[in-house]
Amino acid sequence: MTQESCAPAENNTVRGRDARACGWRAEAKGWHLETLIVDAEGKIIIPPAVLQKRGLQPGDAVALVEAAEGLLVYQGGIDPKTLAWWQTLSDEERRLAEAEARRYAALSDAECDALWNEGAETLDADAEDDELELPAP
Amino acid sequence: MSFQPHSVLCDKGVIRRVYERRVRVALGAPPTPAQVEAANVYAQLCAPPRRLYITAQTAHILHRRPPLIAAPLLAETHPLRKGRYLRRWARRLRELTFAPEAAIVVAYGSFGFDLRIPSVGVEAIVTTDQRLATHFHARHAEIAHRFRDMIVQLPAPYAALTLLAVMTTASILAPA
Numbered sequence: 291m292t293q294e295s296c297a298p299a300e301n302n303t304v305r306g307r308d309a310r311a312c313g314w315r316a317e318a319k320g321w322h323l324e325t326l327i328v329d330a331e332g333k334i335i336i337p338p339a340v341l342q343k344r345g346l347q348p349g350d351a352v353a354l355v356e357a358a359e360g361l362l363v364y365q366g367g368i369d370p371k372t373l374a375w376w377q378t379l380s381d382e383e384r385r386l387a388e389a390e391a392r393r394y395a396a397l398s399d400a401e402c403d404a405l406w407n408e409g410a411e412t413l414d415a416d417a418e419d420d421e422l423e424l425p426a427p
Numbered sequence: 428m429s430f431q432p433h434s435v436l437c438d439k440g441v442i443r444r445v446y447e448r449r450v451r452v453a454l455g456a457p458p459t460p461a462q463v464e465a466a467n468v469y470a471q472l473c474a475p476p477r478r479l480y481i482t483a484q485t486a487h488i489l490h491r492r493p494p495l496i497a498a499p500l501l502a503e504t505h506p507l508r509k510g511r512y513l514r515r516w517a518r519r520l521r522e523l524t525f526a527p528e529a530a531i532v533v534a535y536g537s538f539g540f541d542l543r544i545p546s547v548g549v550e551a552i553v554t555t556d557q558r559l560a561t562h563f564h565a566r567h568a569e570i571a572h573r574f575r576d577m578i579v580q581l582p583a584p585y586a587a588l589t590l591l592a593v594m595t596t597a598s599i600l601a602p603a
Contacts, residue, residue: 339601342601343464343600343601344463345463345470345600369448369463369467369469369470371445371469371470372445372448372449372452372470375449375499376449376453379495383495386493386495387493387496388453388455390450390453390493390495390496391449391450391453391454391496394450395450395454406488408484408487408491409484409488411483411531413517413518413521413531414514415514415515417514418514418515420509421511421513421514422510422511423510423511424545
């Protein structure tokens, strides 16, 4: 859910000053930081706005990751369209998809960007020949 | 999402992140927050009878990707064709300091054709480009004015077009 590299919660409590400092750093990186309070039973409540934004439903699992950066709540859930796609694949197709995915993951950021910039459109007026006229009703 | 458009153009950034979300699933690797956000929005938008569109460029890119991952995305969306006046509108958007790619996307949403219906334009564009959305909203009055000035001189059905809405994936998931 967050890759924020802030100081971890200290003694299960996020101190106000630490949280504000993390917030500034998170904001500067374009990330969103939520301060969660641990109650006496060790529970934390994820704000409803975040639940909705991330598509989390009651019963969904999230992972609590103890990383060098701190304690991170990570959403490992999967949206219904992605899940449906994965479930329609046979074992053989999954192996092929994994092989394709490995090839894609091996690309550098620049190579990925180039791939997704193929066939860029031009705005030139002299390229307007390929614009269609809507057929008459 | 309080606004429920019947026709939506997903920009390339949204489709790229949805594609990469599937790559992560195939790898058994955790997704990035941006991929989760785009995939959740895409899943919401896919609900019929909403018509989901992509640009011709996005379709071109997906056609060149492995079908196992890309083909379902092509099946769930329909590429808009470049309609007359698309580039003219894109150039006017450039005069309003839109980035070239942003201008093209907004122009596709305004003058892209679905020849199956047939129809011109969509009700909304969904983008991961926060800068595009911010710029569109900040200069909305001026864009709307320019759009009206342009279409009023055009024949039917262009003269009856309305200016689309621009939404980010984050704004769709945010509570109303």
